[in-house]
Amino acid sequence: MAGRLEGKVGLITGAARGQGAAEAELFAREGARLLITDILEEPLAKLAEEISSGGHEIVARRLDVQEEEPWSEAASFAEKRFGRIDFLINNAGIADPAGIEDTTRERWDQIIAINQTGVWLGMRAVLPAMRRAGGGSIVNISSIFGIIGSGTSAAYHGTKGAVRLLTKTAAVEYASESIRVNSIHPGYIDTPMAREAVPEDMRDQFAPLIAATVPLGRMGVSQDIAYGALYLASDESAYMTGSELVIDGGVTAR
Ligand SMILES: NC(=O)c1ccc[n+]([C@@H]2O[C@H](COP(=O)([O-])OP(=O)(O)OC[C@H]3O[C@@H](n4cnc5c(N)ncnc54)[C@H](O)[C@@H]3O)[C@@H](O)[C@H]2O)c1
Secondary structure, eight states, X not given: OOOTTTTOEEEESSOSSHHHHHHHHHHHHTTOEEEEEXXXXXXXXXXXXXXXXXXXXXXXXXXXXXXXXXXXXHHHHHHHHHSOOOEEEEOOOOOOOOOTTTOOHHHHHHHIIIIIIHHHHHHHHHHHHHHHHTOEEEEEEOOGGGTSOOSSOHXXXXXXXXXXXXXXXXXXXXXXXXXXEEEEEEOSBOSHHHHHTSOGGGHHHHHHHHHTTSTTSSOBOHHHHHHHHHHHHSGGGTTOOSOEEEESTTGGGO
């Protein structure tokens, strides 16, 4: 049976670990040829080796999403290497629990540069290749905290809200060219990012504490998000653009 991404070429950012790595593994199994990128070069290269040893076409390349020129280099590299770009998963991001008064200007600018400017730069870089391919799908990873607020993470939540509306704006702007743009809003997902946000001595208690606040009774895993991204990257979601796919175990339904 043909894979759900058979014949498609995609680029994933922040793919060295967590959700991005799960997407790379799943998408390769579903037939996509991939350029995976991150700033963590060693685990990224190791992941690409593991995936390619399974007979899949995948290349790893360093890309810091806040830098302009490397984005166009990565897009041209992918198009030259694989002949086209069909989808982009704008997944790279950093978190910070600091509130309004605890956030320094420097940290504020850094979080915006990676989580928000990085998403815009990524879309801008791949759009010409998608146009040449006759269409495409861009998936921007926001958060439930791009929809609702909380009493922490002022800069992080600000960027995730921005990604939500940037997605809708791009969706409308590029719909006539068959380039679809959707956002995913993960809830509490057990990844290195989520674990690093908790003091080391509390990490074992962390998952059960969070799980108690989730209607489905558990933290999410990276694969929960990867399956949503797979749907949005594939032609199965051909009539979806400007949408927000919430994958949160019911947290925002309360
Ligand atoms: N884990 C959660 O609970 C959760 C919830 C909602 C949204 N998200 C979002 O999901 C996405 C993936 O997060 P995750 O949980 O897998 O986190 P993670 O920290 O495990 O993975 C994020 C990856 O992004 C990379 N990255 C960071 N800065 C980068 C930069 N400047 N350029 C390129 N790559 C960079 C990291 O090296 C890392 O490999 C992020 O956008 C995050 O904000 C996560």
